[in-house]
Amino acid sequence: xxxxxxxxxxxxxxxxxxxxxxxxxxxxxxxxxxxxxxxxxxxxxxxxxxxxxxxxxxxxxxxxxxxxxxxxxxxxxxxxxxxxxxxxxxxxxxxxxxxxxxxxxxxxxxxxxxxxxxxxxxxxxxxxxxxxxxxxxxxxxxxxxxxxxxxxxxxxxxxxxxxxxxxxxxxxxxxxxxxxxxxxxxxxxxxxxxxxxxxxxxxxxxxxxxxxxxxxxxxxxxxxxxxxxxxxxxxxxxxx
Amino acid sequence: xxxxxxxxxxxxxxxxxxxxxxxxxxxxxxxxxxxxxxxxxxxxxxxxxxxxxxxxxxxxxxxxxxxxxxxxxxxxxxxxxxxxxxxxxxxxxxxxxxxxxxxxxxxxxxxxxxxxxxxxxxxxxxxxxxxxxxxxxxxxxxxxxxxxxxxxxxxxxxxxxxxxxxxxxxxxxxxxxxxxxxxxxxxxxxxxxxxxxxxxxxxxxxxxxxxxxxxxxxxxxxxxxxxxxxxxxxxxxxxx
Numbered sequence: 318x319x320x321x322x323x324x325x326x327x328x329x330x331x332x333x334x335x336x337x338x339x340x341x342x343x344x345x346x347x348x349x350x351x352x353x354x355x356x357x358x359x360x361x362x363x364x365x366x367x368x369x370x371x372x373x374x375x376x377x378x379x380x381x382x383x384x385x386x387x388x389x390x391x392x393x394x395x396x397x398x399x400x401x402x403x404x405x406x407x408x409x410x411x412x413x414x415x416x417x418x419x420x421x422x423x424x425x426x427x428x429x430x431x432x433x434x435x436x437x438x439x440x441x442x443x444x445x446x447x448x449x450x451x452x453x454x455x456x457x458x459x460x461x462x463x464x465x466x467x468x469x470x471x472x473x474x475x476x477x478x479x480x481x482x483x484x485x486x487x488x489x490x491x492x493x494x495x496x497x498x499x500x501x502x503x504x505x506x507x508x509x510x511x512x513x514x515x516x517x518x519x520x521x522x523x524x525x526x527x528x529x530x531x532x533x534x535x536x537x538x539x540x541x542x543x544x545x546x547x548x549x550x551x552x553x554x555x556x557x
Numbered sequence: 558x559x560x561x562x563x564x565x566x567x568x569x570x571x572x573x574x575x576x577x578x579x580x581x582x583x584x585x586x587x588x589x590x591x592x593x594x595x596x597x598x599x600x601x602x603x604x605x606x607x608x609x610x611x612x613x614x615x616x617x618x619x620x621x622x623x624x625x626x627x628x629x630x631x632x633x634x635x636x637x638x639x640x641x642x643x644x645x646x647x648x649x650x651x652x653x654x655x656x657x658x659x660x661x662x663x664x665x666x667x668x669x670x671x672x673x674x675x676x677x678x679x680x681x682x683x684x685x686x687x688x689x690x691x692x693x694x695x696x697x698x699x700x701x702x703x704x705x706x707x708x709x710x711x712x713x714x715x716x717x718x719x720x721x722x723x724x725x726x727x728x729x730x731x732x733x734x735x736x737x738x739x740x741x742x743x744x745x746x747x748x749x750x751x752x753x754x755x756x757x758x759x760x761x762x763x764x765x766x767x768x769x770x771x772x773x774x775x776x777x778x779x780x781x782x783x784x785x786x787x788x789x790x791x792x793x794x795x796x797x
Binding site: 329330331332333334335336337338339342343346347349350356357358359360361362363364368390391392393394428431432433434436437468470489491499500501502503504505507508511518519520521522523524525535537 | 569570571572573574575576577578579582583586587589590596597598599600601602603604608630631632633634668671672673674676677708710729731739740741742743744745747748751758759760761762763764765775777
């Protein structure tokens with residue numbers, strides 16, 4: 318049995334311009350690993366309609382689940398909902414259920430639900446809303462695509478709303494072995510070990526810290542026993 | 558005149574599994590912004606040959622420059638050089654110039670240039686080497702694709718080796734205006750301003766820190782005077 322697969326599409330200029338560092342991809346990667354869904358690809362595109370549509374087409378066909386982050390707020394550069402509607406060839410209109418959520422949230426705060434904020438009630442036809450306990454304006458799911466906000470606190474809350482609806486596989490366990498030898502020294506043994514354990518993925522990450530050179534080898538598998546056995550063999554063969 | 562465009566392709570499982578946070582994309586984004594090249598897209602794929610080939614095909618056709626990070630080390634999971642050779646339909650063999658660089662580096666360290674390390678001298682036919690002042694093993698450029706290491710210190714050194722060969726456009730200047738009003742409050746004015754200044758990109762990023770809600774508006778343009786004028790108008794209209 319193989320685990321379900323997923324991709325994330327981060328939409329917006331702020332990471333591509335170097336202004337901020339991604340937080341959502343990293344958060345989602347950890348959450349999916351815990352529930353046994355394999356994050357296979359990540360893409361970042363700018364606020365550009367055709368870039369969003371092309372990415373959504375490809376990713377939703379290629380993976381079991383797609384998660385998007387960003388571009389569903391009230392301002393002129395928030396074009397994600399419209400782009401997703403186009404990608405799925407659906408109409409997009411203000412929806413009563415989304416409107417009610419916004420109305421009650423802004424009434425409670427004594428804030429006007431103005432025209433800009435009303436844009437956040439526009440949802441593609443046939444989509445299901447995703448709960449936003451932080452700032453009310455909902456995300457939505459259409460087909461296998463989960464459309465969520467870019468602000469990290471809201472993104473994380475929406476991920477939490479979505480997780481119970483996802484069917485995960487076997488959680489991936491990982492073990493890191495820190496080896497104070499160069500990657501090139503252990504490469505042959507590691508390659509042979511990887512062939513003996515095709516069900517355990519082995520990544521090697523060289524490090525250099527405080528004058529010490531070495532390699533972190535990360536073993537990952539959904540099978541605990543094979544993982545433990547591979548770790549024992551790895552330690553044995555790099556000590557040679 | 559529009560600036561040259563670029564994409565980055567990050568190759569490897571370590572970020573997709575949540576084990577580490579990306580550093581190379583963020584570094585490259587900042588360097589390119591400084592020299593007037595617009596980073597338009599970023600992709601992260603796992604160590605999978607067809608995923609790498611598909612991404613390289615698409616990105617090298619779509620953008621002026623492509624930068625890859627990761628998968629050119631000595632271990633079994635380092636498949637980037639072979640995948641790039643296939644993507645460009647080139648042969649790949651051990652090359653004398655790369656071999657000499659490795660030999661002199663490892664001789665100097667008294668370390669054996671073993672079979673695993675020799676893999677790092679395999680370079681696609683017709684590619685130019687990219688200097689690696691940190692750990693010798695070179696990157697390479699083929700067509701508009703710059704293939705570089707994933708270890709952040711080495712990636713950064715290689716980027717520095719490559720930058721002088723790139724023709725940039727006008728550096729993008731940016732100004733951030735911190736506004737203690739909700740995104741929905743300023744959205745209408747901001748949208749109108751964006752229409753008046755099509756040459757100044759305007760991104761709005763809501764924040765919520767220590768109980769204060771507000772919006773950072775980031776203005777970006779290669780035209781300093783237009784940028785300054787847009788900033789003055791933005792401050793005026795959000796104070797209304």
